[in-house]
Amino acid sequence: MSQFLQYLVNGLTIGAFLSLTALGYTMIYGIIRLINFAHGDIFMVGAFAGYTVLVAAAAAHVPVALIVMAALVAGMLFTGLLGVVVERVAYQPLLSAPRLAILISALGASLALEESARLIFGAGFSSYPHLLPTAGFGVAGVRLTYAQVGMFVMAVLLMVGLYLFVHRTMLGTAMRALAMDRDAARLMGINVERIILLTFFLGSVLAGAAGVMQGLYYTQINFIMGFLIGLRAFTAAVLGGIGNIPGAMVAGLLIGLLQSFAAAYVSARWTDALVFCVLILVLVVKPTGLFGERIVERV
Amino acid sequence: MPRVLGLVSERRAAAGWAVTLAVALAAPLVMGSYQLSIATSVLTFAMLGLGLNIVVGYAGLLDLGYAAFFAIGAYTSSLLSLEAGLGFWQTLPFAVVATAIGGCIIGYPTLRLRSDYLAIVTLGFGEIVRIIATNLTITGGPNGLYGIPAPGIAGVSITSIPGLYYLGLAFTVAALLLSWVLSRSWLGYAWRSLREDETAAEAVGVPTVRVKLLAYVMGAIVGGVAGPFFAARFGAVDPTSFTFLVSVQILLVVIVGGMGSLPGVLLGALVIIALPEALRAVADFRLLIFALALIALMVFRPQGLWPAPRPRGAPRGRPVPAAPLEAAAPATRGQPAAGEDLLTVAGVSRRFGGVRAVDDVSFTVRTGEIVSIIGPNGAGKTTLFNCITGVTKPDAGRVVLHGGRHGRRVLHRRAPHRVVAAGLARTFQGIRLFDGLSAADNVLVGRYCRRRRDGWRTSRGLTGGLVGVSGATHAEVRRWLGFVGLGDRGDSLARELSYGERRRLEIARALASEPFAVLLDEPAAGTNPTEKNELMGLIRQVRDSGVSVVLIEHDMDLVMSVSDRVIVMDQGQMIAEGTPEQVRGNQRVIDAYLGGEEETAAETVEEVLGWRS
Numbered sequence: 001m002s003q004f005l006q007y008l009v010n011g012l013t014i015g016a017f018l019s020l021t022a023l024g025y026t027m028i029y030g031i032i033r034l035i036n037f038a039h040g041d042i043f044m045v046g047a048f049a050g051y052t053v054l055v056a057a058a059a060a061h062v063p064v065a066l067i068v069m070a071a072l073v074a075g076m077l078f079t080g081l082l083g084v085v086v087e088r089v090a091y092q093p094l095l096s097a098p099r100l101a102i103l104i105s106a107l108g109a110s111l112a113l114e115e116s117a118r119l120i121f122g123a124g125f126s127s128y129p130h131l132l133p134t135a136g137f138g139v140a141g142v143r144l145t146y147a148q149v150g151m152f153v154m155a156v157l158l159m160v161g162l163y164l165f166v167h168r169t170m171l172g173t174a175m176r177a178l179a180m181d182r183d184a185a186r187l188m189g190i191n192v193e194r195i196i197l198l199t200f201f202l203g204s205v206l207a208g209a210a211g212v213m214q215g216l217y218y219t220q221i222n223f224i225m226g227f228l229i230g231l232r233a234f235t236a237a238v239l240g241g242i243g244n245i246p247g248a249m250v251a252g253l254l255i256g257l258l259q260s261f262a263a264a265y266v267s268a269r270w271t272d273a274l275v276f277c278v279l280i281l282v283l284v285v286k287p288t289g290l291f292g293e294r295i296v297e298r299v
Numbered sequence: 300m301p302r303v304l305g306l307v308s309e310r311r312a313a314a315g316w317a318v319t320l321a322v323a324l325a326a327p328l329v330m331g332s333y334q335l336s337i338a339t340s341v342l343t344f345a346m347l348g349l350g351l352n353i354v355v356g357y358a359g360l361l362d363l364g365y366a367a368f369f370a371i372g373a374y375t376s377s378l379l380s381l382e383a384g385l386g387f388w389q390t391l392p393f394a395v396v397a398t399a400i401g402g403c404i405i406g407y408p409t410l411r412l413r414s415d416y417l418a419i420v421t422l423g424f425g426e427i428v429r430i431i432a433t434n435l436t437i438t439g440g441p442n443g444l445y446g447i448p449a450p451g452i453a454g455v456s457i458t459s460i461p462g463l464y465y466l467g468l469a470f471t472v473a474a475l476l477l478s479w480v481l482s483r484s485w486l487g488y489a490w491r492s493l494r495e496d497e498t499a500a501e502a503v504g505v506p507t508v509r510v511k512l513l514a515y516v517m518g519a520i521v522g523g524v525a526g527p528f529f530a531a532r533f534g535a536v537d538p539t540s541f542t543f544l545v546s547v548q549i550l551l552v553v554i555v556g557g558m559g560s561l562p563g564v565l566l567g568a569l570v571i572i573a574l575p576e577a578l579r580a581v582a583d584f585r586l587l588i589f590a591l592a593l594i595a596l597m598v599f600r601p602q603g604l605w606p607a608p609r610p611r612g613a614p615r616g617r618p619v620p621a622a623p624l625e626a627a628a629p630a631t632r633g634q635p636a637a638g639e640d641l642l643t644v645a646g647v648s649r650r651f652g653g654v655r656a657v658d659d660v661s662f663t664v665r666t667g668e669i670v671s672i673i674g675p676n677g678a679g680k681t682t683l684f685n686c687i688t689g690v691t692k693p694d695a696g697r698v699v700l701h702g703g704r705h706g707r708r709v710l711h712r713r714a715p716h717r718v719v720a721a722g723l724a725r726t727f728q729g730i731r732l733f734d735g736l737s738a739a740d741n742v743l744v745g746r747y748c749r750r751r752r753d754g755w756r757t758s759r760g761l762t763g764g765l766v767g768v769s770g771a772t773h774a775e776v777r778r779w780l781g782f783v784g785l786g787d788r789g790d791s792l793a794r795e796l797s798y799g800e801r802r803r804l805e806i807a808r809a810l811a812s813e814p815f816a817v818l819l820d821e822p823a824a825g826t827n828p829t830e831k832n833e834l835m836g837l838i839r840q841v842r843d844s845g846v847s848v849v850l851i852e853h854d855m856d857l858v859m860s861v862s863d864r865v866i867v868m869d870q871g872q873m874i875a876e877g878t879p880e881q882v883r884g885n886q887r888v889i890d891a892y893l894g895g896e897e898e899t900a901a902e903t904v905e906e907v908l909g910w911r912s
Contacts, residue, residue, distance in 0.1 A: 107551070
């Protein structure tokens with residue numbers, strides 16, 4: 001039983017990172033109907049940005065908590081700006097082009113980010129310094145570290161913040177309006193280009209945060225890590241009903257749990273095959289995702 | 300004139316292909332073995348690109364896991380030659396069958412998915428296949444299989460680099476020919492209509508589910524040949540050859556060249572495979588440069604390097620002068636005699652959530668009639684059409700079409716394409732043409748369910764005598780274009796036509812299926828008075844040619860002047876039925892439109908509805 005709970009806790013931790021990343025996929029898809037293939041790599045860049053700060057700061061004698069926060073903020077800001085740059089360069093000129101063109105551009109952006117990271121940091125693994133305290137506590141035979149709890153709380157806070165932003169502010173309302181009908185939103189005086197940039201900024205910030213946390217948690221990062229995480233996060237976005245923000249949060253946790261339990265009870269080698277099988281099954285049985293709204297095509 | 304132009308460009312294309320083939324044949328004479336093996340890789344990806352082009356380029360279905368078919372072909376062939384001792388050529392049919400089955404497996408569950416979900420499901424499928432190959436013992440796990448014998452011809456095994464190059468060239472030419480024949484076949488037209496508008500394709504008679512599945516199967520089969528070739532060439536396969544990146548590369552071959560374009564695919568293969576090799580001088584930066592070049596290409600030339608030619612009108616004959624009424628009597632076979640029951644709608648209901656969009660509606664249309672359905676917005680008229688034509692399944696009720704080979708046909712619960720085949724065609728409220736196809740091709744797709752009646756013989760000689768579109772079909776297309784007055788617009792793209800022309804083209808597309816009755820959904824919406832008059836004439840001509848007409852319309856002038864009978868709906872229910880005069884005087888109808896409980900002044904009625912009481 002305690003084993004089971006341990007897997008549950010681990011799954012939720014991984015799931016929190018996936019949720020954060022899935023949000024970017026779902027927001028960007030919601031607003032410009034693009035599967036942003038570069039998003040997983042934004043996550044990877046976030047991990048490397050945090051790594052750079054940590055390595056630089058490790059020499060200085062600064063409290064650990066401060067360094068970690070600095071790495072997190074730096075990672076988030078850097079990826080946020082990077083997301084904006086990618087959107088400006090690779091996507092904005094193609095917003096009204098055929099859908100496939102922008103998709104290919106996204107594949108190009110993904111490859112460009114991976115290659116840049118490889119050229120700068122090398123093809124091997126980079127190791128985060130072991131900064132997080134290993135201290136923790138036990139509940140019902142399950143061991144939790146404070147760092148684990150802290151990161152989970154952080155992820156949840158970010159998600160709640162995003163939800164409030166999208167549903168309670170004027171800019172968030174503009175975003176939702178844009179997702180419904182871009183032309184109508186433009187006619188209502190919404191600066192469409194700027195709102196799209198904002199969406200990319202927010203989505204990338206969340207992915208960057210997830211990247212830094214993943215680095216802190218697992219300590220091993222490399223230039224290709226964004227691919228698999230990206231696939232899983234995208235699966236979560238679809239599972240939650242693409243374009244659906246709370247759906248992506250919940251589905252991210254579900255995929256995390258699935259991953260954790262599959263690795264424990266089946267085999268780590270088959271984990272991703274299982275993730276995709278579940279995805280295909282869900283899509284066949286309920287093509288709009290677990291919480292997606294039915295899109296009725298008007299005839 | 301278009302005929303001459305068509306022939307010239309066709310000859311030029313043929314010359315281009317001949318030169319390309321000659322260059323490809325001569326290449327080993329001048330190329331070193333390194334270059335030649337790159338060229339063989341280019342050919343492999345050209346084959347894969349041709350296969351994927353069928354799925355993505357022709358049918359417009361996004362596939363991000365195409366490497367799976369490549370893998371299935373390669374592993375099937377390798378396992379059979381290693382475990383069962385079969386020769387390369389003997390394994391080929393098995394590899395093709397295995398990939399075709401793979402095509403069905405991936406195709407079947409995804410048939411009803413939106414294109415974005417299709418992307419992720421195909422991606423997932425590709426990953427699943429790769430993970431299976433990595434983890435099973437029989438596939439050799441991560442190390443893969445090796446020692447696969449080379450292909451042999453007449454007892455001589457082909458191991459030399461030029462020999463393999465020529466084998467690859469032969470396969471590529473075969474894939475090219477297959478693609479070319481398919482693109483000109485009925486299937487090719489059906490795929491393109493699917494790509495343009497799936498709902499409309501189904502509603503004009505294309506069995507979209509089967510046609511989609513065939514796209515996956517045909518596309519997979521080509522990959523199923525490339526796989527064994529790849530395995531036999533290197534004598535080994537391992538899972539790293541079938542990653543997501545390979546699927547992306549194959550997709551790029553199709554996109555960079557230009558979707559649906561055969562020369563484009565070849566050029567794409569050259570660019571995607573040979574360009575990174577050519578960039579070896581900048582060694583480490585080549586993938587980065589390649590990635591940036593890809594973005595630049597999409598930003599500055601999203602249609603690809605060598606896009607498919609603008610589709611020309613299918614019939615290359617003399618343009619037919621506009622609207623030759625007498626010549627256009629349709630061969631509507633076996634319908635009930637004039638005045639007899641043709642279409643019976645009995646107790647049809649459909650609710651959406653708590654709303655009864657259509658509530659127990661019953662009426663009959665007789666042969667040779669024009670029946671109008673009117674009612675305020677939201678009365679359920681279009682939903683009723685959708686229930687009759689199979690686009691929406693009714694919750695209750697029966698729809699029966701009389702006449703035809705079987706005497707009568709029950710239509711409710713049938714797929715839309717079967718309803719068309721039974722003899723009931725329709726148009727849409729918001730015009731739904733295949734915008735990227737020529738006007739003539741739009742009508743041609745409307746002929747899909749009568750293709751067997753037209754026969755397979757083609758007027759264009761060798762153009763795929765087996766699957767090509769017959770001369771009789773082209774004659775039909777010309778006839779219907781002429782009937783609606785578009786005889787000289789066959790070569791124009793549907794999107795280039797004026798609003799009124801588009802309305803008429805949609806009617807021609809519906810009529811091309813030789814229906815007993817045609818259902819027109821607000822044909823006069825947005826037309827000006829001149830166009831409206833022409834439309835009235837056209838509707839009468841359709842009726843006079845023996846096709847009954849059911850009309851949804853808001854324009855009272857038009858309804859009152861052309862209709863034999865009028866059915867009035869309000870809030871899902873039929874509230875009146877009768878001749879225009881009877882309906883005009885019906886108080887419930889006036890109330891439904893003007894919402895008045897109290898006595899409505901005659902002037903208001905006249906002002907709003909244009910009825911003179």
